[in-house]
Amino acid sequence: MPNPTAAMLVIGDEILSGRTRDANMHYLAGEFTKHGVDLREVRIVSDDRPAIVAALNALRDAHDLVVTSGGIGPTHDDITADCVAEAFGVGIDVRADARAVLEAHYERQGTQINEARLRMARIPDGATLIDNPVSAAPGFSLGNVHVMAGVPAIFQAMVASLLPHVTGGQPLLSQNLRIQRGEGDIAGPLRVLAEEFDDLQFGSYPFQKDGAFGANIVIRGTDGARIDAAMARLSAAFPE
């Protein structure tokens, strides 16, 4: 059976303005690769309701699962939950179980719950909560869409809550060969190898260092013995 496919939607004005460099995408990509889920597409959009709704609908139709990051806090620019409700055509309101989780958390902290914090208990109808062990305010899953916080520590905790519920495939294995030759010298033999080992994926990632060109050739697949065989042939073609 092929691995399930996934997409990620980052709601991130701070990434689009260049203020912040993304961390969640990189984290999720690594976790999915280990778990045998193929991350096929990432979209980053701003805090713009029509843009978020359109992206949600495009991605949930095209992939087995979708993870979103960001926009579920208490401030006026946190509109992800409302966008998910709109995308699915369901209602949204403060939900008793989410409210109880928040109230217990703030009581422990000696903090008052207020109108802004109550926004974080607004959950689309039919969704299942995702546990937030860091700051209580839950994420949620609706259909194949999993809605998570943007703060990296919370995002990572929510991914850990989600993964056991995702039926992954075989983990994608990879090996890397660093070749100190221009990609133009590597390309011909690499194409021949890629055609022969057509059950594997061959990627060529050029670099330039101290004026010299080279490339990292990455061979990926689910069968370690096949990767070993291809890597042996590649190493023989480009001895150090």
Add this chain to the structure above:
Amino acid sequence: MPNPTAAMLVIGDEILSGRTRDANMHYLAGEFTKHGVDLREVRIVSDDRPAIVAALNALRDAHDLVVTSGGIGPTHDDITADCVAEAFGVGIDVRADARAVLEAHYERQGTQINEARLRMARIPDGATLIDNPVSAAPGFSLGNVHVMAGVPAIFQAMVASLLPHVTGGQPLLSQNLRIQRGEGDIAGPLRVLAEEFDDLQFGSYPFQKDGAFGANIVIRGTDGARIDAAMARLSAAFPE
């Protein structure tokens, strides 16, 4: 006049697999912000022809300009130029001027041009070349789409070549206030301020450090005096 809007398309298996953390998106976002171009959306797709063509067409219709990163080297997985030709419905072939640039470069290096390297002279009909001072192989512009290499040093040089040709708007200015309070305490006053200063954008980026919660509040706009005024009000509402 409103600032032009832009999108970026990253062709990046290596980012989707978690192998590499993106650098070009972060760089472009910062350059566009300084230049007065609003980066509204980023998509990252794999080396998959239908996915690249669909993303190109969606983004070039929706935005004033599109920058792509990756997939224009000499190896079999470099398919961006062919995808751009398909998206625009134009032909593609080795072009004399691009070939001449490559031949001169490899002659200087004492390297042979070969079939793989010639792939980098394949340019869609009607495109204008983008100079590559690092490794010669050019990028190109076709319509509102600007096609650049994925290697960060080359990508950055190509962005520098492009920007003088892009009519930017007013640079987006920003100021940041770090507030050591939970976002739930900040949200109410912040919403009031955002409604009063509706010509500015207010972003709240929560963090968690050593068990304490806080948020960076970023106020963005093109009028520095207005940002000063809003920031003074925000600071008064949350004294240290």
